Amino acid sequence: MNSPLAPELQSLIDVQENPFVLIDEHYRIVAANRAYCTNYGMDQLEVVGKTCHEVSHRSNVPCHQNGEDCPHQAVFRTGQPHEVIHTHFDRHNRPEYARIKGHPIQGIGTQRYLGEAIYHIAGSDELDCGDMRMVGKSPAFLACLDHLTRAAESEAPILLLGESGVGKELAAQYIHRRSSRANKPFIAVNCASIAETMFEDELFGHERGAFTGCIGRKQGLFELADGGTLFLDEAGEIPPTMQAKLLRVLESGEFRRLGGTETQHADVRLVSATNRDLLEMAEAKHFRLDLYYRIAGIDLRLPNLSERRSDIPALVETILKRITQAGAPRCKLTDEALEKLVNHSFPGNVRELRNILLKAVAMSSHGIISAAHIHLGGNSPMQSHVQMQDTDSSDANQAPSQTAQASKGQSMAELEARHIADLLAQHQGHRRNVADVLGISERTLYRKLKVYGLA
Numbered sequence: 001m002n003s004p005l006a007p008e009l010q011s012l013i014d015v016q017e018n019p020f021v022l023i024d025e026h027y028r029i030v031a032a033n034r035a036y037c038t039n040y041g042m043d044q045l046e047v048v049g050k051t052c053h054e055v056s057h058r059s060n061v062p063c064h065q066n067g068e069d070c071p072h073q074a075v076f077r078t079g080q081p082h083e084v085i086h087t088h089f090d091r092h093n094r095p096e097y098a099r100i101k102g103h104p105i106q107g108i109g110t111q112r113y114l115g116e117a118i119y120h121i122a123g124s125d126e127l128d129c130g131d132m133r134m135v136g137k138s139p140a141f142l143a144c145l146d147h148l149t150r151a152a153e154s155e156a157p158i159l160l161l162g163e164s165g166v167g168k169e170l171a172a173q174y175i176h177r178r179s180s181r182a183n184k185p186f187i188a189v190n191c192a193s194i195a196e197t198m199f200e201d202e203l204f205g206h207e208r209g210a211f212t213g214c215i216g217r218k219q220g221l222f223e224l225a226d227g228g229t230l231f232l233d234e235a236g237e238i239p240p241t242m243q244a245k246l247l248r249v250l251e252s253g254e255f256r257r258l259g260g261t262e263t264q265h266a267d268v269r270l271v272s273a274t275n276r277d278l279l280e281m282a283e284a285k286h287f288r289l290d291l292y293y294r295i296a297g298i299d300l301r302l303p304n305l306s307e308r309r310s311d312i313p314a315l316v317e318t319i320l321k322r323i324t325q326a327g328a329p330r331c332k333l334t335d336e337a338l339e340k341l342v343n344h345s346f347p348g349n350v351r352e353l354r355n356i357l358l359k360a361v362a363m364s365s366h367g368i369i370s371a372a373h374i375h376l377g378g379n380s381p382m383q384s385h386v387q388m389q390d391t392d393s394s395d396a397n398q399a400p401s402q403t404a405q406a407s408k409g410q411s412m413a414e415l416e417a418r419h420i421a422d423l424l425a426q427h428q429g430h431r432r433n434v435a436d437v438l439g440i441s442e443r444t445l446y447r448k449l450k451v452y453g454l455a
Contacts, residue, residue, distance in 0.1 A: 041091025210259025
């Protein structure tokens with residue numbers, strides 16, 4: 001390869017297992033190892049002489065001109081190592097998330113170089129989780145994804161923190177899929193949806209005759225998750241009477257079914273999530289401090305949507321595709337509609353964005369969603385017709401008004417009924433999962449099923 005480097009420097013580059021590239025002060029690549037060339041689909045003669053942003057970013061300008069933290073600028077300015085998370089494009093032009101470690105390297109004489117080591121985090125196809133996917137390229141999203149990936153490599157219990165609707169279950173699924181337990185079960189349960197009297201039965205199961213009317217053995221969630229991952233959503237809602245029993249099984253891996261005498265064993269990696277301050281709850285004696293430290297081996301905070309506004313256009317595109325797959329007409333937002341969404345605060349985060357788009361699709365015509373179709377906050381005119389927010393009002397027993405018509409002749413009620421039916425099919429009739437996807441309570445979903453004849 002035609003390289004200005006001393007042979008010993010080229011040899012050091014070639015022995016690197018991860019993609020590694022040497023870049024001069026003008027962003028030009030002067031040397032690259034085989035892993036780098038393979039990752040971006042070029043041979044060494046093609047790579048040398050091109051700019052780094054041309055190869056990895058498929059861009060004609062350096063990454064800092066696209067709003068990214070540029071390791072090239074930082075290293076040449078400070079002479080110190082610099083680490084960033086970037087979105088690169090692989091040899092198939094597919095986006096991939098990578099951790100970039102830049103180091104200053106002294107060449108012959110006064111020549112200086114940037115040495116970049118590239119560590120793969122995740123490809124775009126690795127962010128698919130069931131019927132949704134994690135989407136984004138903002139600094140907050142990329143940093144969070146990096147933390148999730150690192151945490152997935154350990155066996156430590158993980159506590160996911162964040163506001164309602166930020167995607168904690170998606171993050172838990174991603175952790176499971178990137179862990180050594182990926183081929184074992186992923187079992188999710190919303191602790192807020194289980195009655196206190198049924199909690200022990202749900203977690204540990206029961207033997208025949210354990211209580212009146214019990215006619216058979218039932219496996220609990222710990223048994224079902226054996227070898228895999230158990231996700232406890234809304235962990236702050238675990239009843240005080242169950243916290244000691246949960247602590248014991250987490251410490252020993254042993255438990256007994258209700259009504260049973262035999263000790264059962266389960267090897268479970270626990271991922272928990274909450275939007276509450278568990279330490280504050282512990283000070284108020286509502287949550288055991290020892291249980292907190294048991295479930296929070298690694299604690300990770302997921303960013304709010306307002307912290308990653310630059311991801312909203314990509315999220316909108318992804319959510320609209322999902323709505324279309326569920327039977328809704330294909331729609332596109334006007335620039336004004338998208339601007340209205342980007343400027344919204346989104347207290348309900350991604351879940352709120354999904355509900356807003358569901359309503360907008362129902363109200364739009366000819367496949368165009370205008371700013372007038374984007375109803376924000378709690379005073380949306382649509383809410384008198386279709387109840388997409390969680391509610392316990394008796395109004396939820398009424399079907400959405402047939403007067404408001406969706407495009408292609410579908411009423412809003414028909415559109416919502418079809419969407420719910422499709423979600424039930426995708427989740428094998430699991431109503432808790434469907435309620436979570438819709439951002440409503442299971443009780444509200446049950447009333448909708450009765451109204452639409454889906455029960």
